[in-house]
Amino acid sequence: MNILVIGSGGREHALIYKLRQSPQVRKIYCAPGNGGIASMAETVDIGPLEVDKLRAFALSAGIDLTVVGPEIPLMAGIADVFEDAGLTVFGPKKSAAVLEGSKVFAKDLMKRCNVSTANFEVFSHLGDALSYVRKQHRPLVVKADGLAQGKGVSVCHSEEEAETALRNLMEEKAFAGAGEKVVVEELLEGKEASVFALCNGENGVIFGSAMDYKRAHDNDEGPNTGGMGSVSPHPMLDKNMEQTVLNTVVLPILHGLLEQGIAYKGVLYVGLMLTKDGPKVLEFNVRFGDPETQAMMPLLKSDLPELMMATCIGDMGHINVDWASEKSVCIVAASQGYPGHYETGFPITGLNDVKDGFVFHAGTAIGKNGSVITSGGRVLNVVATGKNYEEARQKAYMEVQKISFPGMFYRSDIAANLDT
Incomplete structure (x- = not known):
């Protein structure tokens, strides 16, 4: 089996690490890849949005399975284009990818399917939205309808915030068309959780869970980021809770989409808030999470290409997702200034010194002299496993301390006190 992975981050590196363990896999390509992926797969200099070029490459290279990492090409319709060319692709079509591309679509679907979520209102006019928030007298969350590089969500504890x-999104157009419509919803309290399900259009099976750390600095302080660390499995989710999520969220959403003529195939990421009233959905993503995938892949015992192919062809009756009994901790090493302005091009040292863990590259490239250099905000993901969270945490921090580059920083409290 020849596999093409599309993307260039730590998520794609982790997926390739697991894909290449399968005896079914002959060769893996990655477009465009990064400095670490280049040691595991043949990188192809084609961007994720160059859909026609990617299709042509997949046809010429005899690709049996294409795995789409990021959401942007899915929303651009890459799955539609590939399927029309007779190619097998793991990821939903454009009509289904709107589940992540539009907060309004997702919230309306949840309401129609009786999926538990925060109470909300949708606005397309600033005046109406301002009038609404002035009457609430409670903490609110303001969300841009469309994609905003992970920065379109504001937690507001006052009317002024x-x-x-709202003015930032709708008046100043901070994220262009993403803020033409906004969702204003109640602020839910509890612990966040990420649950993943493999879906064949009609049915789904749970594919693990994780907990993500979004804030840039210790004690959940600082700006929101794409994720500064993660653990898997989620410490508050057992098999019964996962089954509840499947029955009360995943399956109703799949059936609700089918009623609109949309068959969702691929992995569905369910972002939850575990409240005192039970789990409530915060958001959906239409791809694997980042950095949750980095924590999950070292624990997966099942054959990943086999799971993906079964999902694509719709034969999920015999799927069994098998996980190691250990815990996993992922620490993100980032560039100084991230998630704001940061500089790149710095040499990274110590990568070969990591012996008791995994290093998944996110923002790296190969420099002129063949060395690995920084090329992004989130640079590396250092992952370790252990019999409990604390053992995995200690190992991960021991390993990340072996690595350095100018301006490198990471949180020191990932997975702290999870075993108590």
Whole structure:
């Protein structure tokens, strides 16, 4: 089996690490890849949005399975283009990818399918939105309808903060068309959780869970990021809770989409808030999480290409997702200034010194002298496993301390006190 992975981050590196363990796999390509992926797969200099070039490459290279990592090409319709060419692709079509591409679509679907979520209102006019928040007298969350590089969500503890967020989206057009519509919803309290399901259009099976650390600095302080660390499995989710998520969220959403003529195939990421009233959905993503995938892949015992192919062809009756009994901790090493302005091009040292863990590259490239250099905000993911969270945590921090580059920083409290 020849596999093409599309993307260039730590998520794609982790997927390739697991894909290449399968005896079914002959060769893996990655477009465009990064400095670490280049040691595991043949990198192809084609961007994720160059859909026609990617299709032509897949046909010429005899690709049996294409795995789409990021959401942007899915929303651009890459799955539609590949399927029309007779190619097998793991990822939903454009009509289904709107589940992540539009907060309004997702919230309306949840309401129609009786899926538990925060109470919300949708606005397309600033005046109406401002009038609404002035009457609420409670913490609110303001969300841009469309994609906003992970920065379109504002948690507002005062009327003034909500007004600022609304004006930023709807008046100042901070994220262009993403803020033409906004969702204003109640602020849910509890612990966040990420649950993943493999879906064949009609049915789904749970594919693990994780907990993500979004804030840039210790004690959940600082700006939101794409994720500064993760653990898997989620410490508060057992098999019964996962089954509840499948029955009350995943399956109703799949059936609700089918009623609209949309068959969702691929992995569905369910972002939850575990409240005192039970799990409530915060958001859906239409691809594997990042950095959750980096924590999950070292624990997966099942054959990943086999799971993906079964999902693509719709034969999920015999799927069994098998996980190691250990815990996993992922620490993200980032560039100074991230998630704001940061500089790149710095040499990375110590990568070969990591012996008791995994290093998944995110923002790296190969320099002129063949060395690995920084090329992004989130640079590396250092992952370790252990019999409990604390053992995995200690190993991960021991390994990340062996690596350095100018301006490198990471949180020191990932997975702290999870075993108590």
